[in-house]
Amino acid sequence: MTTIDTGRRLAPRASFFNDPVIRGIIYQIVVAVLLVSFIFWIIGNTAANLAAQNKTTGFDFLWRTAGFDISFSLLPWSRASYYWEAFLVGILNTLLVAVIGIFFATLLGFTIGIARLSTNFIVSRLATVYVELIRNIPLLLQLFFWYFAVLKAMPAVRDSIALPFDSFINQRGVMVPKPIPDEQFAIVWLGLLIAILGVFALRHWARKRLEATGQRFPVFLTSVAILVGIPALFFVVSGASVSFEVPELQRFNFKGGLQLPPEFVALAFGLTIYTASFIAETVRAGILSVNRGQTEAAQSLGLKEGDRLRLVIVPQAMRVIVPPLTSQYLNLTKNSSLGAAIGYPELVNVFSGTALNQTGRAIECIAMTMAVYLTLSLLTSAIMNWYNGRVRLVER
Amino acid sequence: MTDISFVRSEMVDSRPAPNRTTGAVAWLQKNLFATPVDTLLTVLGLLFLLWVVPPLFNFIIGHAVFPGGTVEQCRDPNAGACWAYISAEMEFFIYGFYDIPEQWRPNIVFALGALLFIPLLIPQAPFKRANALLLLIAYPIVSYYLLAGGVFGLKVIHTEKWGGLLVTLILSVIGITLSFPLGIVLALGRQSKMPVIRTLCISFIELVRAVPLITVLFMASIMLPLFMPQGTTVDKFLRALVGVTLFTSAYMAEVVRGGLQAIPRGQYEAAASLGLSYWKQMYFIILPQALKHVIPGIVNSAIALFKDTSLVYIVGMKDLLEAVKTKNDSALEWQSANTATTGYLFAAMVFWVFCFGMSRYSIFMEHRLHTGHKR
Numbered sequence: 001m002t003t004i005d006t007g008r009r010l011a012p013r014a015s016f017f018n019d020p021v022i023r024g025i026i027y028q029i030v031v032a033v034l035l036v037s038f039i040f041w042i043i044g045n046t047a048a049n050l051a052a053q054n055k056t057t058g059f060d061f062l063w064r065t066a067g068f069d070i071s072f073s074l075l076p077w078s079r080a081s082y083y084w085e086a087f088l089v090g091i092l093n094t095l096l097v098a099v100i101g102i103f104f105a106t107l108l109g110f111t112i113g114i115a116r117l118s119t120n121f122i123v124s125r126l127a128t129v130y131v132e133l134i135r136n137i138p139l140l141l142q143l144f145f146w147y148f149a150v151l152k153a154m155p156a157v158r159d160s161i162a163l164p165f166d167s168f169i170n171q172r173g174v175m176v177p178k179p180i181p182d183e184q185f186a187i188v189w190l191g192l193l194i195a196i197l198g199v200f201a202l203r204h205w206a207r208k209r210l211e212a213t214g215q216r217f218p219v220f221l222t223s224v225a226i227l228v229g230i231p232a233l234f235f236v237v238s239g240a241s242v243s244f245e246v247p248e249l250q251r252f253n254f255k256g257g258l259q260l261p262p263e264f265v266a267l268a269f270g271l272t273i274y275t276a277s278f279i280a281e282t283v284r285a286g287i288l289s290v291n292r293g294q295t296e297a298a299q300s301l302g303l304k305e306g307d308r309l310r311l312v313i314v315p316q317a318m319r320v321i322v323p324p325l326t327s328q329y330l331n332l333t334k335n336s337s338l339g340a341a342i343g344y345p346e347l348v349n350v351f352s353g354t355a356l357n358q359t360g361r362a363i364e365c366i367a368m369t370m371a372v373y374l375t376l377s378l379l380t381s382a383i384m385n386w387y388n389g390r391v392r393l394v395e396r
Numbered sequence: 397m398t399d400i401s402f403v404r405s406e407m408v409d410s411r412p413a414p415n416r417t418t419g420a421v422a423w424l425q426k427n428l429f430a431t432p433v434d435t436l437l438t439v440l441g442l443l444f445l446l447w448v449v450p451p452l453f454n455f456i457i458g459h460a461v462f463p464g465g466t467v468e469q470c471r472d473p474n475a476g477a478c479w480a481y482i483s484a485e486m487e488f489f490i491y492g493f494y495d496i497p498e499q500w501r502p503n504i505v506f507a508l509g510a511l512l513f514i515p516l517l518i519p520q521a522p523f524k525r526a527n528a529l530l531l532l533i534a535y536p537i538v539s540y541y542l543l544a545g546g547v548f549g550l551k552v553i554h555t556e557k558w559g560g561l562l563v564t565l566i567l568s569v570i571g572i573t574l575s576f577p578l579g580i581v582l583a584l585g586r587q588s589k590m591p592v593i594r595t596l597c598i599s600f601i602e603l604v605r606a607v608p609l610i611t612v613l614f615m616a617s618i619m620l621p622l623f624m625p626q627g628t629t630v631d632k633f634l635r636a637l638v639g640v641t642l643f644t645s646a647y648m649a650e651v652v653r654g655g656l657q658a659i660p661r662g663q664y665e666a667a668a669s670l671g672l673s674y675w676k677q678m679y680f681i682i683l684p685q686a687l688k689h690v691i692p693g694i695v696n697s698a699i700a701l702f703k704d705t706s707l708v709y710i711v712g713m714k715d716l717l718e719a720v721k722t723k724n725d726s727a728l729e730w731q732s733a734n735t736a737t738t739g740y741l742f743a744a745m746v747f748w749v750f751c752f753g754m755s756r757y758s759i760f761m762e763h764r765l766h767t768g769h770k771r
Binding site for chain 2 (some may be wrong): 022024027028031032035042045046048049050052118119120121122123124131132135136137138139140141144148149183203307330334335336337340341348352354362363367369370373375377378
């Protein structure tokens with residue numbers, strides 16, 4: 001009989017350097033030392049280079065007068081503005097185009113994604129062609145196309161193409177009527193706020209009632225009615241009015257109205273078209289990931305078509321759709337930096353471009369630009385992770 | 397007792413057999429006119445096609461001016477795409493400012509690349525290992541000396557003169573080849589049990605993925621020279637390459653991580669119980685399975701990189717898109733209403749062919765490697 005003597009083998013058999021724990025620690029120390037010396041080497045080199053070029057560092061330049069023009073700005077901007085204001089203008093312009101792009105790309109993307117799964121031959125083929133065409137061509141090329149080949153090739157101001165609703169399109173961009181609310185209009189916003197709170201309350205109540213009595217309440221239709229109805233009621237009762245300032249062709253240019261510069265239109269349009277093709281694929285994959293058995297099970301429970309989608313298919317598909325959809329939103333935001341190439345004054349253009357060239361503070365400008373994108377990314381993923389946590393599959 | 401019964405008491409009359417379930421009419425019925433909504437969609441789709449296709453066809457083919465045509469024909473108000481312009485400027489689009497008498501050198505590089513690359517793509521072709529080694533080790537060295545010159549009496553041609561499709565291809569091929577192993581190392585580092593290494597890899601990946609490629613390129617082109625010891629000059633081409641590679645490797649790392657996470661724990665444990673070292677476990681057991689899982693993701697990264705090379709234009713490199721744009725803006729002898737559109741159309745077609753080809757190949761490979769789950 002062999003007996004296993006466990007007591008004798010307690011001491012490590014391997015030599016000191018072959019112990020995985022010790023070896024791991026040694027590896028990590030080596031890596032850390034290498035990294036730290038690398039960083040010091042870089043800092044030393046940078047300091048020496050900057051000294052040789054007689055350049056200073058620091059963020060004091062932010063309080064100096066910028067002295068350049070920004071063609072499109074949501075904040076009041078003049079040549080006398082400071083660099084930190086330029087930074088803000090850049091961030092706002094980036095956010096503006098990103099939000100508009102995300103909104104339209106989601107609409108278009110979901111439509112195309114669902115169309116690709118249509119049983120209608122023509123519809124699904126058209127959607128396939130769209131996706132395969134758009135996502136295999138670089139975004140920058142598409143932006144160049146929209147900006148240089150389409151918008152810049154539009155007729156001159158005098159021969160503007162008239163669109164419906166008093167809108168015009170020409171070389172200088174798109175002109176649309178500008179809504180001008182009067183002072184009473186603030187009440188309508190209040191009405192909207194009340195309506196939104198009301199919808200939340202309604203949903204809460206409907207859910208309670210469903211759980212208590214099993215009776216369903218048409219939440220969606222009522223919500224729509226509340227969201228439209230209450231602000232409309234406030235609008236009528238308060239006597240508020242909205243006038244539209246229509247763009248009018250003067251001697252040399254359009255006056256009044258909302259004038260969207262071609263850089264903005266091209267960037268928003270290009271980002272929407274490009275990102276929608278990726279969102280469409282995400283949506284398609286999400287819907288396809290829901291097992292066919294789920295549809296059949298829902299059918300056999302006697303659920304109607306609408307309920308089947310809303311209660312069974314879509315919630316499961318959303319689990320698969322949300323994480324990649326988040327990445328697409330982030331990608332769109334990051335891709336808006338390509339506006340720099342067609343002259344839209346977004347963050348990279350204003351700050352890593354003009355401000356950097358004028359001040360020579362390369363490290364500061366690029367670091368600040370990167371910090372903004374980093375913050376945006378972290379914020380977006382935090383929000384989406386929270387949402388994802390709410391809808392994910394609860395497992396044991 | 398009520399006499400409600402849920403069991404049918406009499407037979408239902410049999411329905412007539414459906415007229416057709418195969419053939420053109422049935423197909424039309426099923427795929428185009430199944431419901432009234434479907435019919436409406438079909439009609440709308442057809443109207444859309446009628447609205448889009450004929451003008452597009454006329455622009456690209458019908459009224460286009462083909463190579464050999466003159467600029468006067470292109471300036472005709474009814475003329476479509478000016479393909480004559482493309483063929484006249486083709487050399488610039490492919491080689492940029494590369495010296496014209498030396499253009500045989502990029503040609504050899506292209507041909508060698510195709511010769512080594514195509515057999516690697518065909519699963520049945522023999523000598524895979526030798527082929528891969530040649531492509532990954534010998535080919536870059538040969539190509540570099542062929543393109544840059546300076547040896548065997550070849551004229552030196554600085555990277556500033558390289559341009560067009562040549563630059564696009566070099567950047568993307570080298571970028572993909574370098575970022576792939578780098579991405580694997582980063583992904584393994586992210587999974588590592590050593591906290592220092594793990595934190596390092598996570599920070600790098602998350603930082604790079606959170607910022608746009610443009611800012612990485614700006615950093616590479618403006619800050620890399622600052623980081624180097626005084627007096628060192630880093631080639632502009634190399635700076636762009638570093639930027640593109642680091643950027644893609646972070647994305648590649650996340651793709652590979654997905655594959656690593658898909659491998660069941662038992663595989664790691666089995667590998668460890670065989671007594672293999674860490675690298676052998678990874679090389680023989682984990683990575684082959686993990687990478688197979690994520691081929692689509694890897695190819696997507698490759699496609700993204702290929703498209704993203706167009707951004708090096710922002711730091712002053714002359715890739716294909718930049719070459720086309722330069723000529724669109726400056727080739728006064730070809731100035732006509734449709735010159736710019738034709739130029740972008742051409743660039744789009746080139747990019748599309750490469751990217752679409754890659755995505756099709758990945759689907760083919762995916763099916764081929766889809767072993768173990770097929771019955």
